[in-house]
Amino acid sequence: MELNICHMYPDVLNLYGDRGDIITLCRRLNWRGIDANVTRLPIGEKADLGKADLIFIGGGQDFEQQVLLEDLHRGKDREIRDAAEDGVTFLTICGGYQMLGSYYETFEGQRCDFIGVLDLYTVGSKDRMIGNYSFTCEEESGGSTVVGFENHSGRTMLGSGVRPLGRVLSGYGNNGKDGTEGARYKNVFGTYSHGPLLPKNPAFCDFLLLTALQRKYGTTELAPLDDAPEISAHDEMLARFSHQKNHG
Amino acid sequence: MxxxxxxxxxxxxxxxxxxxxxxxxxxxxxxxxxxxxxxxxxxxxxxxxxxxxxxxxxxxxxxxxxxxxxxxxxxxxxxxxxxxxxxxxxxxxxxxxxxxxxxxxxxxxxxxxxxxxxxxxxxxxxxxxxxxxxxxxxxxxxxxxxxxxxxxxxxxxxxxxxxxxxxxxxxxxxxxxxxxxxxxxxxxxxxxxxxxxxxxxxxxxxxxxxxxxxxxxxxxxxxxxxxxxxxxxxxxxxxxxxxxxxxxxxxxxxxxxxxxxxxxxxxxxxxxxxxxxxxxxxxxxxxxxxxxxxxxxxxxxxxxxxFQCGFGRMEKFDLAGGTRVMLVKNPAGCNQVLEFLQSVQEEYILVICLNDRGADGTDVSWIWDADFERLTALRPNLTKVIVSGDRAGDMHVRVKYAGLEESVIAEERDYEALVTSLTKESLPVFIMPTYTAMVDLRTVIIRHVGGTEFWE
Missing domain, CATH: 3.40.1190.10 (Mur-like, catalytic domain)
Known part of the structure; x- marks a missing residue:
């Protein structure tokens, strides 16, 4: 068995260790004897997104965003939409997550159109939402608890066409107000979680892999792995949150 | 005035x-x-x-x-x-x-x-x-x-x-x-x-x-x-x-x-x-x-x-078979230290101390931007990796996914116990700490083998 993973814009969307998610996807496939073929898709290059089983888009600096949008509007936006509708698994983080929404409105009121794959939009705010945080995934997204690190000034509001990925346990999540974190639509997963997301959240990583393997091979179950260090690092951060809460 | x-x-x-x-x-x-x-x-x-x-x-x-x-x-x-x-x-x-x-x-x-x-x-x-x-x-x-x-x-x-x-x-x-x-x-x-x-x-x-x-x-x-x-x-x-x-x-x-x-x-x-x-x-x-x-x-x-730099910048201590403390703060510096380790021609122990306090940066995701995958190429001279610090758990996961076998990874969060165990080692030791880990660890090392406090 093998999964084709497409890493979109690794040349610019590579902030906050998101590359760790790719490393983790590959390792956890390889440890189970499944091949992982990673295709890097930098700005300006073409690829057949239809061949991908899992598409990853990370977060980046505002500085490069304009370059990116131009590239997206040269046809990749349509390919992404088709893949999403077709049930391809997407993991999109922070800037990459916002980009799949309808638009971004800066704090000064300037509006920038995004590609509209997900029914959501983002509004810039003055304050950055920074820090370790945690959330519980909805049952349809595996139900596991996730620990991560968020760092964003955009507040994302979900429309009726998407469901939240999870509910915030501590931290801000989508907008710091409605308690939602991330978004889910078909097999598209969007989240603010850097950290990176997957290494310390093996249950979520496996859920994600399963959606792609299920679509391709009808797989319903993954062989268990020894996740002692991952779970210990995960639990340690969770314990920190409850400790912080107890002490106000 | x-x-x-x-x-x-x-x-x-x-x-x-x-x-x-x-x-x-x-x-x-x-x-x-x-x-x-x-x-x-x-x-x-x-x-x-x-x-x-x-x-x-x-x-x-x-x-x-x-x-x-x-x-x-x-x-x-x-x-x-x-x-x-x-x-x-x-x-x-x-x-x-x-x-x-x-x-x-x-x-x-x-x-x-x-x-x-x-x-x-x-x-x-x-x-x-x-x-x-x-x-x-x-x-x-x-x-x-x-x-x-x-x-x-x-x-x-x-x-x-x-x-x-x-x-x-x-x-x-x-x-x-x-x-x-x-x-x-x-x-x-x-x-x-x-x-x-x-x-x-x-x-x-x-x-x-x-x-x-x-x-x-x-x-x-x-x-x-x-x-x-x-x-x-x-x-x-x-x-x-x-x-x-x-x-x-x-x-x-x-x-x-x-x-x-x-x-x-x-x-x-x-x-x-x-x-x-x-x-x-x-x-x-x-x-x-x-x-x-x-x-x-x-x-x-x-x-x-x-010049002799000291204060955690390739600083030498008379601990184990010779110890060097090499401060790491970000991916670029960390990759340079990992590259330096490639030039070491003998067996050694590596200690990585990851903290996430204010002066270190509270976001430890940078360890995934650093190229720890290079550690696998450092074997077999690299005999053991000890992870330590407030975020030892994260560092453990990082070196595991870098491709090191679990058998060469050890976790020791207590600096006193860490330094005590190192005094019994005869191999050279390289320590990669973040800033606040370096300050605390140095104090413990100096208590064991001598050296000067940072303000002296």
Whole structure:
């Protein structure tokens, strides 16, 4: 068995260790004897997104965003939409997550159109939402608890066409107000979680892999792995949150 | 001098005296209060002081110590801020410790290391004679924000010091862009093509696209990370000619390197008493800053050969079969340390201490941008990796996914137990700590095998 993973814009969307998610996807496939073929898709290059089983888009600096949008509007936006509708698994983080929404409105009121794959939009705010945080995934997204690190000034509001990925346990999540974190639509997963997301959240990583393997091979179950260090690092951060809460 | 300044100096001196009485460092706290009382105190005290200021992401401390070495050699009566007290508070404390109660400076030459974000306010008051900017890399994104934001802070700071000569790293497209729209005289230093083996474009680069027009750079060579011979094919922004140019690295040793340095028409031999390419950059920056300050070039080029850095920068301790502490703060610096380990030709133990306190950056995701995958190539000389620090769990997962077998990974969070166990080892030990882990771990190591506290 093998999964084709497409890493979109690794040349610019590579902030906050998101590359760790790719490393983790590959390792956890390889440890189970499944091949992982990673295709890097930098700005300006073409690829057949239809061949991908899992598409990853990370977060980046505002500085490069304009370059990116131009590239997206040269046809990749349509390919992404088709893949999403077709049930391809997407993991999109922070800037990459916002980009799949309808638009971004800066704090000064300037509006920038995004590609509209997900029914959501983002509004810039003055304050950055920074820090370790945690959330519980909805049952349809595996139900596991996730620990991560968020760092964003955009507040994302979900429309009726998407469901939240999870509910915030501590931290801000989508907008710091409605308690939602991330978004889910078909097999598209969007989240603010850097950290990176997957290494310390093996249950979520496996859920994600399963959606792609299920679509391709009808797989319903993954062989268990020894996740002692991952779970210990995960639990340690969770314990920190409850400790912080107890002490106000 | 006005009354506020007098009061600020008095309070600062009293607080420092009390700190030392309590065996605390007191390197920044007294200055914090002084600035509250008299916000422009630094501008008053710095008036009669000629300063070299050093800022940039990596290499500030090592470079500052090299500069000091040359000042000492010249018999100059100078002062310097040390031990990472590089915010406004730390700089002010150091100035007050070198002035009388009436604000008269006892020393008139200084080497001041300045935090990148703090340079925004410090430079305008300090008005340095020379400002050295070492490089810009992604670093503690939760604190500094994006790297272009850090660049803006430095640019803003320099605007307040328009008489300063800028010494800029020619190979860093971000750093050298400071010369584009500042009125200051600027000189450049760097490594010429062929001085070290050029490498592939790194997977993670902090400057792939032109700072001016956002077109992707072409490179004729890359020394490490995004440093090298960059050129924008669209707007023409490119690496400036370096007046202080390392033309060849003639020898690299586990404890240092020998280089050729061209300054004007003359070529000098420059030895660097620390290993790794990034220290050659530090040495070149030091020579540029010293020469622009007025130190003869033939003296300047000898400073990097003599200095002992200490305080966690390749610092040696008589622990186990010899221990080196190598501070790591961000992916670029970390990759350089990992590369240095490749030159080690004997068996050794590696300790990685990851903390996530304020001074380390609360976001530890950078360990995934650092290329720890290189650890697998360090086997079998690398016999064991001990992970430690507040985020030992994260570090454990990182080295596991880098490809190390569980059997060579150990976790030890307690520094006392860690150092005690190391005293029983006969192999050399390399320790990679983040800043606050380094400070705490050093204290424990010194208790066991001797050494000096950081403020001494």
């Amino acid at each position: 006005n009354f506020r300044a007098f009061l600020a100096i008095l309070v600062c001196k009293i607080l420092r005296f009390l700190s030392r009485l309590l065996h605390r460092g007191g390197t920044a706290m007294p200055g914090r209060w002084a600035v509250k009382i008299c916000p422009n105190l630094l501008s008053i005290l710095a008036r009669d002081v000629k300063t070299i200021a050093v800022t940039g992401t990596n290499g500030k401390t090592s470079t500052s110590r090299m500069i000091e070495e040359a000042f000492a050699e010249q018999g100059l009566d100078y002062f310097a801020n040390r031990s990472g007290a590089n915010l406004m508070s730390g700089v002010v404390t150091e100035f007050v410790m070198n002035c009388s109660l009436t604000g008269k400076m006892r020393r008139h030459i200084a080497v001041i290391e300045c935090d990148e974000a703090a340079s925004r306010t410090v430079f305008a008051q300090l008005k340095p004679k020379v400002i050295l900017v070492t490089n810009l890399f992604r670093d503690q994104l939760d604190r500094y924000g994006e790297v272009t934001h850090t660049l803006e802070n430095i640019r803003f700071g320099i605007r307040g010091a328009s008489d300063a000569v800028l010494c800029l790293n020619a190979d860093c497209s971000l750093t050298s862009s400071l010369a584009l729209d500042l009125p200051n005289r600027a000189v450049f230093y760097g490594l010429e093509k062929g001085a070290v083996a050029s490498r592939e474009k790194p997977e993670i680069s902090d400057a792939t696209h032109c700072i001016r027009c956002k077109t992707e750079y072409d490179y004729s060579y890359i020394t490490y990370a995004h440093l090298g011979g960059f050129q924008c094919p669209h707007c023409g922004y490119s690496r400036q000619k370096a007046q202080y140019a390392v033309t060849a690295v003639t020898e690299t040793r586990p404890d240092g390197s020998s280089t050729k340095m061209q300054i004007g028409e003359k070529t000098y031999r420059m030895d660097v008493n620390l290993p790794a390419v990034y220290n050659i950059y530090n040495a070149a920056g030091c020579v540029a800053a010293l020469t622009e300050f007025g130190i003869p070039a033939e003296t300047a080029v000898t400073a990097p050969a003599r």
